[in-house]
Amino acid sequence: MKKLIYLDHAATTATRPEVVEAMLPYFTQNYGNASSVYDFASKSKTAIQHARKTIGDALGVPDRDIYFTAGGSESDNWAIKATADAYASKGKHIITSKIEHHAVLHTCEYLEKHGYEVTYLDVDENGIVKPEDLEAAIRPDTVLVTIMFANNEIGTVEPIKELGAIAHKHGVLFHTDAVQAFGQIPINADEMNIDMLSASGHKLNGPKGIGFLYIRKGIKIGPLIHGGAQERRRRAGTENVPGIVGLGKAVEIAVATMKERAEKEIELRDYMMERIMKEIPYTRINGSKTKRLPGNVNFSFQFIEGESLLIMLDMEGICASSGSACTSGSLDPSHVLLAIGLPHEIAHGSLRMTLGEDNTKEDIDFVIEQLKRIVGRLREMSPLYEDFVKKHK
Numbered sequence: 001m002k003k004l005i006y007l008d009h010a011a012t013t014a015t016r017p018e019v020v021e022a023m024l025p026y027f028t029q030n031y032g033n034a035s036s037v038y039d040f041a042s043k044s045k046t047a048i049q050h051a052r053k054t055i056g057d058a059l060g061v062p063d064r065d066i067y068f069t070a071g072g073s074e075s076d077n078w079a080i081k082a083t084a085d086a087y088a089s090k091g092k093h094i095i096t097s098k099i100e101h102h103a104v105l106h107t108c109e110y111l112e113k114h115g116y117e118v119t120y121l122d123v124d125e126n127g128i129v130k131p132e133d134l135e136a137a138i139r140p141d142t143v144l145v146t147i148m149f150a151n152n153e154i155g156t157v158e159p160i161k162e163l164g165a166i167a168h169k170h171g172v173l174f175h176t177d178a179v180q181a182f183g184q185i186p187i188n189a190d191e192m193n194i195d196m197l198s199a200s201g202h203k204l205n206g207p208k209g210i211g212f213l214y215i216r217k218g219i220k221i222g223p224l225i226h227g228g229a230q231e232r233r234r235r236a237g238t239e240n241v242p243g244i245v246g247l248g249k250a251v252e253i254a255v256a257t258m259k260e261r262a263e264k265e266i267e268l269r270d271y272m273m274e275r276i277m278k279e280i281p282y283t284r285i286n287g288s289k290t291k292r293l294p295g296n297v298n299f300s301f302q303f304i305e306g307e308s309l310l311i312m313l314d315m316e317g318i319c320a321s322s323g324s325a326c327t328s329g330s331l332d333p334s335h336v337l338l339a340i341g342l343p344h345e346i347a348h349g350s351l352r353m354t355l356g357e358d359n360t361k362e363d364i365d366f367v368i369e370q371l372k373r374i375v376g377r378l379r380e381m382s383p384l385y386e387d388f389v390k391k392h393k
């Protein structure tokens with residue numbers, strides 16, 4: 001069997017063995033319901049408190065403001081829908097960007113069907129939301145600005161602190177989907193003017209189906225999931241104790257190793273971008289060269305289809321993506337690539353590779369050799385490329 005080279009860490013990551021180990025006792029031994037009164041259940045309660053503290057510390061916020069959810073999508077839905085609901089008497093206008101994850105975009109579209117107005121801000125050619133555009137879009141009836149911390153397709157890191165400051169200057173709440181950024185780059189929610197922040201376990205080597213929403217004290221949003229009194233009456237449902245413990249452990253490790261991982265990934269990322277741009281003609285890099293997640297590369301190769309490229313890479317044991325996992329499988333080009341101004345045919349020839357700490361330079365050298373070969377072959381088969389070559393001879 002071929003060696004698997006996993007370059008899709010923005011889609012999901014492996015749960016670390018230390019994380020699994022930390023979780024196991026909470027399935028079989030300490031399985032008590034954290035809401036029960038007997039002493040046995042207090043083990044679950046203590047474990048939840050410990051994880052909450054780890055996460056609060058990581059974000060520089062009080063741990064009581066961390067609320068566990070079933071992942072990034074739930075956190076985004078909760079922040080947006082519950083804010084819309086709670087502040088409807090003030091206004092029904094929400095501002096977001098055109099490059100958000102579907103968990104944000106589809107939630108906003110849902111609200112549009114229910115009497116809310118949404119402004120979708122443009123981004124520049126690198127995928128950056130311009131602070132002056134946000135300033136201009138804020139209205140007296142704006143109740144929420146939601147802008148992602150870092151983009152899942154092109155890795156662009158947004159000027160969150162500045163955007164948050166603008167929202168606050170106008171008395172508007174600021175939410176950020178930090179699912180791609182949390183655990184990868186430093187975030188201090190308080191210093192960065194963030195009122196609400198979504199994150200997810202499985203994007204930072206934690207388990208799937210667990211995440212959290214940070215809600216700054218004083219924000220009066222109600223629950224999305226109604227039922228029992230868990231999570232200070234804001235998120236019902238018996239706590240996913242193993243998941244919460246796993247998330248806490250993953251965050252602890254992510255914080256402790258962040259600097260070292262980022263340095264290593266940036267080195268590999270830049271090496272990859274430099275060699276591919278040099279060795280494969282008619283290629284462009286999507287996203288910002290400087291304001292970029294450590295592990296993200298995204299290219300468009302002219303004259304080819306990203307889907308064919310993915311299939312041929314897969315035959316070599318290489319896992320990559322042509323956009324977001326949710327975009328793959330549909331024929332529409334990625335909304336993010338269109339928003340940064342790529343024409344459809346260029347957007348179709350795009351490839352995202354996202355690095356993790358286990359990727360090595362040898363892996364990357366192998367991937368680059370395969371890419372050169374595969375892009376060359378696909379171009380040989382492309383009538384567009386044939387026309388292009390004829391015209392330029």
Ligand SMILES: *Cc1c(COP(=O)(O)O)cnc(C)c1O
Nearest residue numbers: 071072073101103152179180200
């Ligand atoms: C993966 C992702 C989500 C969804 O998180 P889940 O935990 O899979 O629900 C939301 N936003 C961004 C930016 C993501 O990358």
